[in-house]
Amino acid sequence: GAGVSQTPSNKVTEKGKYVELRCDPISGHTALYWYRQSLGQGPEFLIYFQGTGAADDSGLPNDRFFAVRPEGSVSTLKIQRTERGDSAVYLCASSLRPGLAGTNEQFFGPGTRLTVL
Amino acid sequence: AQRVTQPEKLLSVFKGAPVELKCNYSYSGSPELFWYVQYSRQRLQLLLRHISRESIKGFTADLNKGETSFHLKKPFAQEEDSAMYYCALSQVSEYGNKLVFGAGTILRVKS
Numbered sequence: 487g488a489g490v491s492q493t494p495s496n497k498v499t500e501k502g503k504y505v506e507l508r509c510d511p512i513s514g515h516t517a518l519y520w521y522r523q524s525l526g527q528g529p530e531f532l533i534y535f536q537g538t539g540a541a542d543d544s545g546l547p548n549d550r551f552f553a554v555r556p557e558g559s560v561s562t563l564k565i566q567r568t569e570r571g572d573s574a575v576y577l578c579a580s581s582l583r584p585g586l587a588g589t590n591e592q593f594f595g596p597g598t599r600l601t602v603l
Numbered sequence: 604a605q606r607v608t609q610p611e612k613l614l615s616v617f618k619g620a621p622v623e624l625k626c627n628y629s630y631s632g633s634p635e636l637f638w639y640v641q642y643s644r645q646r647l648q649l650l651l652r653h654i655s656r657e658s659i660k661g662f663t664a665d666l667n668k669g670e671t672s673f674h675l676k677k678p679f680a681q682e683e684d685s686a687m688y689y690c691a692l693s694q695v696s697e698y699g700n701k702l703v704f705g706a707g708t709i710l711r712v713k714s
Contacts, residue, residue: 489646517699517700519701519702521702526706527706527707528607528609528689528691528704528705528706528707529647529689529702529704530704531701531702531703534699534701536699541699542699542701545701577647581700584699584700590693590700591649591652592649592700592702593648593649594646594647594648595646596646597646
């Protein structure tokens with residue numbers, strides 16, 4: 487494809503609702519990352535997938551957040567019982583594979599802006 | 604703990620003036636350092652990485668391990684350089700390269 491895509495581009499929901507955010511990585515990229523960017527801050531790491539498995543989920547803030555990548559391509563970030571503090575831009579990135587330079591450059595999607603009212 | 608500090612939220616310069624965007628980091632090990640740029644209404648994209656030691660769009664950055672800095676420099680700023688710039692580091696690993704970002708610096712180049 488042309489690059490990493492994310493849907494929806496904007497999501498407005500009410501406090502307590504459930505949301506799903508989708509990421510389509512670049513075809514053939516085995517590594518997929520989710521980041522969250524709050525207003526005035528740089529992106530913060532949430533979770534990393536290598537293939538289908540979550541190799542590092544140390545950035546997930548609590549158990550309301552969960553992500554899957556069942557076929558090693560598309561990933562979905564799921565947030566249960568949303569809170570106003572979850573409002574942020576959620577970024578997805580993919581790379582060819584982790585490791586040394588030349589393969590580990592991360593290509594970012596346009597992000598999903600989540601607003602929790 | 605890994606940390607990246609960008610002390611300036613906003614840097615405003617005139618066209619043709621030199622630019623230096625500051626970045627300091629703390630990391631116990633051998634990090635890989637990056638500069639990412641986000642132009643207006645565009646996605647975040649890699650500008651340069653320290654191991655490449657190359658100049659991109661006239662920008663360079665040298666890793667100074669003694670001062671734990673990775674400042675971004677350009678001798679003559681152009682209006683099209685106006686953007687948000689993020690410094691980031693990651694651990695070189697075959698198990699993933701999660702990025703730790705600074706808060707970013709807005710560069711505004713005035714004509």
